[in-house]
Amino acid sequence: METDCTRDDLPVNGMTAALPVGTRLLHIGPHKTGTTAVQGALFAAKDLLPEHGVVFPAHTRHPMEAALAACARPAMMGDTAPTEKHWTRLLEQVGATGGKTSVISSEFFADAEDDDTIARIVGQLGGERTHVLVTLRPLVRIMPSQWQQYVQNGLRMGYEDWLTHMLRKAPYEQPNPSFWRRHRHDRLVERWVRAVGPERITVVVVDDRDRGGLLRTFEQLLGLPGNLLQPVPDTANRSLTLAETEMLRNLNKEFRGNGLPDELYSRLVRNGAVMHMKNTCSPSPEDVKILTPEWAVEAAAGIGAEMARNIAGTGVRIVGDPGLLSAVPKAPAPAGIPAPRISPEVAAQALYGALASAARARTVHQTSSKELMRVLGHRCLKKLRRR
Known part of the structure; x- marks a missing residue:
């Protein structure tokens, strides 16, 4: 219409x-x-x-x-x-x-x-x-x-x-x-x-x-x-289930309560734990939706x-x-919001995402400029050869 x-x-x-x-x-x-x-x-x-x-x-x-x-x-x-x-x-x-x-x-x-x-x-x-x-x-x-x-x-x-x-x-x-x-x-x-x-x-x-x-x-x-x-x-853009959201919400409380920097949240939580969880875990029919x-x-x-x-x-x-x-x-x-339950697999993937993001950041910071340029140059050459 x-x-x-x-x-x-x-x-x-x-x-x-x-x-x-x-x-x-x-x-x-x-x-x-x-x-x-x-x-x-x-x-x-x-x-x-x-x-x-x-x-x-x-x-x-x-x-x-x-x-x-x-x-x-x-x-x-x-x-x-x-x-x-x-x-x-x-x-x-x-x-x-x-x-x-x-x-x-x-x-x-x-x-x-x-x-x-x-x-x-x-x-x-x-x-x-x-x-x-x-x-x-x-x-x-x-x-x-x-x-x-x-x-x-x-x-x-x-x-x-x-x-x-x-x-x-x-x-x-x-x-x-x-x-x-x-x-x-x-x-x-x-x-x-x-x-x-x-x-x-x-x-x-x-x-x-x-x-x-x-x-x-x-x-x-x-x-x-x-x-x-x-x-x-685009799995990275999917909405979180109620359980996933509640897990993250409680993490937010701890994060703010301990005065950690916002940059850490961006790198380890949103672009680490949450992104990896969304990319690797698809909601099942049993997952409670946000009602x-x-x-x-x-x-x-x-x-x-x-x-x-x-x-x-x-x-x-x-x-x-x-x-x-x-x-x-x-x-x-x-009438009310049902109690969420998160699966061990989802929790594990979220934790892994945060750890992997932290490891990547640590590796970059500890690598010398010369070595970093060599690795990046090697990756660029590989991409050019594929093309």
Whole structure:
């Protein structure tokens, strides 16, 4: 279903009409709305896109540092702070696309919180050539996924307590002020409407029942052949189970309680233990999922309905069914959160990931510069021979 709130000529034979050639399509997420799937598919098809007049200008799947720098936002806990050079480099890559259509995707653009920042981003990307794409999913599906992501960045608060703060404790900013900046979707759309106008914004409501639907919509907007964009498996991006999240949350308590440095958390925990655990352990049907209690489901559905009405009132183009934003899952939500149990294998893989990361860091620091250059040179030669 497509709701066209701006012009009558956008839908073509039930499909979404392509944007004008030369458009700079800026996909701003927000988080947990299919952004990783889109970025992975675009990056995998990077070499095929130019023959269809489209360029993916970033050198990596996700230009996160550039987006953070553009929005003046800090890096994730313990990571190196992004600089203006990251954003300038991406702008140069966009500028090099010339008159071709280009697409930039980062959910961190949704973190831009004031009109001046948004106007500057739009102006630097090409002004009137910029078209903003917002992808949306129901809050009830976003909340558990976003909570476990916050835990991966050091959060120590349990899920139900976190829901209480986000939904019942005004001004609803603690412990994560970024949540409603990203996920009060009507206000997010309104901020960007003030910069580009409603005619240059497309809102896509993601239907989780149609797994390929979002990629097909991107193909139509960019004028690409059908099925050119294909999903790329990414185990490192999977959500944690309840048990995994609770293990990490309790580790966060110990970490903070002992005053350890953030850089250690980034290297050993998030990019060591958690990354290795996600890459090696796939959740089984027996694993307890993060379930949202009924009171929070009803509250999220009510907010979703209000946001859908407000977005429709902005006059932007809406692709998909806005009713999904307030849909309540058919299965009844539990009264409470079940007790999690983590398997010995998962715990062992997490511990190994931390140890391996520590060993790599120690090896690098203890290796002389001459020896390090010899090893790196040898690796580069091996890669060149393979090519």
